[in-house]
Amino acid sequence: PRSKRPKLGQHEQPQSYHQFVTNVPEYLGICNPRVLEDIKKFARGGGPDLSDLRNCPAPTSSPPVAMSSSKSTFLSGRRSSGTTITARTSSAYDRDFCQKLVDGGVYTAGYRDPITGEASKHPTNHKELREVLARPRESASPSTSEFEAYWQADVDARKEKQVSESIVPLIEGKIPDGRCRSGDILFNNLKPLTESNDLKSAKPDIYYGARPEQIHKSTRHDLGGYIVPSTESDLPVAPNFFFAVKGPDGSPAVAERQATYESALGARAMHKLQSYGKEKHSYDGKAHTLSATYCQGTLKLYTSHVEAPGQPGGPPSYHMTKLRSVAMDDSIESYKEGTRTYRNARDWCKKERDEMIREANQR
Incomplete structure (x- = not known):
């Protein structure tokens, strides 16, 4: 038996x-x-x-x-x-996330060195960018009724989903190319941003990049871990504009941490394209990546740029700088300013991205 x-x-x-x-x-x-x-x-x-x-x-x-x-x-x-x-990985919702960013050489807006007291470096094109965002545009001239519709939608929104569905479309206006926009996608194909590899994969609310076919296949293959964010390879690549959105109960601090992390990934992508095929890495001190946050009626814009390693063989550092802040729910003038600022930022990022890709394709 x-x-x-x-x-x-x-x-x-x-x-x-x-x-x-x-x-x-x-x-x-x-x-x-x-x-x-x-x-x-x-x-x-x-x-x-x-x-x-x-x-x-x-x-x-x-x-x-x-x-x-x-x-x-x-x-x-x-x-x-x-x-x-x-080690445990952290996201923007965790209390230790900001410190892990700093430990990895990713600096939030307003960061100061604890020893020297020096502020985090501004990009050399910071002044130029403020001028770009202030340029007038016909598509950002709302009527009184349009502002009232926005204001009511902002008052009625109780959840982040409502903000995304009713307010974000008003801010964005007409999207030039829907294939260059995506969001709520896990960036699961990128190499870790920091050497400690203790940050969870980013998942932007909204991001803009290039169509994959804009970049030569060989370049996409060589730089895949830096410029192709998702294993869904038909989604936008080389992202350099990000938009983090929060509902009325959402935290502006979390939105800023998200923007810091996501835009650093974008700055790295632009840096890799800029340096592709060259003998040495290119560190021009300029910002080629922007991010925006919207929370409780306020739109904020930030830059993110790469600085050369502090010592030979070390990793580069990523610096976020506040660019603009607009209380869009204050008046029709501020609403107009907010939509103009956002759309100018998005269009400028596309221009920078396309130029980086064009130059990389020629090498």
Whole structure:
């Protein structure tokens, strides 16, 4: 007769199901609640008798503690057959995200060096960009009724989705090429922005880039991890304009952190195109990437540019600078200014992007 498999104990699991953690706090953080309760009861009773361990030398390393592979995956973010647990990745909604950006050489608007007190570097074309955004345009001349429709939509919006559906189209106006615009897409094809690789993949609300076929196939292949953001390869590539949107309850700080991260990825993409085929990297000190945020009636515009490494062989740094801020819900004049500023920024980014691509294709 076929022998029966021995029954597992109350808290046992098959050996093949186990991986390992290397310290007690990790184990207590993921163990079965019933096991944790047993441990607490045991501790309240005084714990084990350790009298026979007196004068014993301390162990040089902690023995591994078994845990289930599914819980190991939860902690590490990926399944692994070894004992290494990777660092936790963060998004713009996490409290440590901003510090991880700074540690990785990505500086938010207004950042100052803690030792020298120097402010983060402005792009050399900062003044020029402010002039570009102020240029008049016929498409940004709303009537009183159009402003009232915007104002009412802004008042009625209770969620981010409502802002995206009813307000963003009014700000954007006519989109020149729908194939160059996308959003809510995970940037899962890009190389990590920082050396520590502890940032989650970006997922912009809205971004603008080029059609893939605008860039030679060989160039897309060579620079794929920097300019092709998604594994869905027919989506816009080489993005350099980003728009983060929040609802009335949304956080302007989160929107700015999103913009910082996303526009740094865009600045890197432009830098890679600009340097493609050259013997040395190009660091011109100019911004070729812009980002915008909209939260609670206020539109903000930022630049992002790349600076050369501080030491030979080191990574470059990315600097975000505030460019404009407009309270669009204040008056018809401010609404007109906001739509003009946004559309001029978007059009300027397209011009910069197309020029970078044209030059890269010629090399």
